[in-house]
Amino acid sequence: MSITPPSKGFIFWPVGNGDSTTVRISESTYFQIDLRHMAKSEEDDDTAWPVIDELIEILPKVNGVPYLSTFVLTHPDKDHCQGFKDLLSQAVISELWLSPRIFREYKENADLCEDAEAFYEEAMRRVKLAIENPSNLGAGDRIRIIGYDELLEEDEFEGFPSRLLTTPGNTITMVDDKDVYDDFEAFVHAPFKEDSYGERNDCSIALQISLKSGNEVGRALLMGDLQYPIIRKIFNRSCRDTLYWNVLLAPHHCSKSVMYWKDEGEEEETLRADIVKDIGNHSLAPGYIVSSSEPINPR
Secondary structure: OOOOOOOOEEEEOOOOOOOOEEEEEEOOEEEEEOEEOOOOOOOOOOOOOOHHHHHHHHOOEEOOEEEEEEEEEOOOOHHHHEOHHHHHHHOEEEEEEEOOHHHHHHHOOOOOOHHHHHHHHHHHHHHHHHHHOOOOOOOOOEEEEEOOOHHHHOHHHOOOOHHHEEOOOOEEOEEOOEEOOOOEEEEEEEOOHHHOOOOHHHHOOEEEEEEEEOOEEEEEEEOOOOOHHHHHHHHHHOOHHHHOEEEEEOHHHHOHHHOEEOOOOOOOOEEOHHHHHHHHHOEEEEEEEEOOOOOOOOO
């Protein structure tokens, strides 16, 4: 099944419990956040979707090769990077955005899936190029690290350009080495430095993405697999404008861990109505919530 992409907008691919979001910034600029490529069956109710097959069809072609301006990996879980190795072999992925978490996990021999390992290898190749020749990174070699970790102070990262490192609280308008301010902004909410040593989900990249068309702006809030404590921290620390959304990608595939939590010393999880209220208070009209999950059947 082929699709017709919006002239500017978001595509939330149906991939079951996993994330695959494509942002079309312009005719020539596509921005991919996470990937879960699956083999589509013939069953009508099958939620699997062959994202790469579809993406290759809609991406612009440069010298006859599909061209993806930027790929963002929020965190290295399989359901967020499944198929990356295949996509890398079929398209030019001009730029990678990632958190330092994948470097730490590889160094500590964590259990990374095959696609996460392929992502790590590609990211390290680009890190070395950025250190060796920072002023001449071409398409297919560009990289941006989002967040901070003490391991970035180690020898293998010495000389990594500071302009390619973005920490929470900052806005990015450069995509694939071009300033696209008139069309796009990405405000970085997370990951926070103090969460570098927590669970993998705690290091998810969280963004507010704004797409602009003249005086009109559409905003999306995407928080990877973050759970209540860090989402609470985001709402406590961020200014109101950076939290507005027309589209909310429900964090962690609509997991209850976003709204229910058990603090140390408590016996059971309780509803945290404060975060439900804050999320709702920042919705704009029109407003949509997308759950990138298996279908949820009300009881």
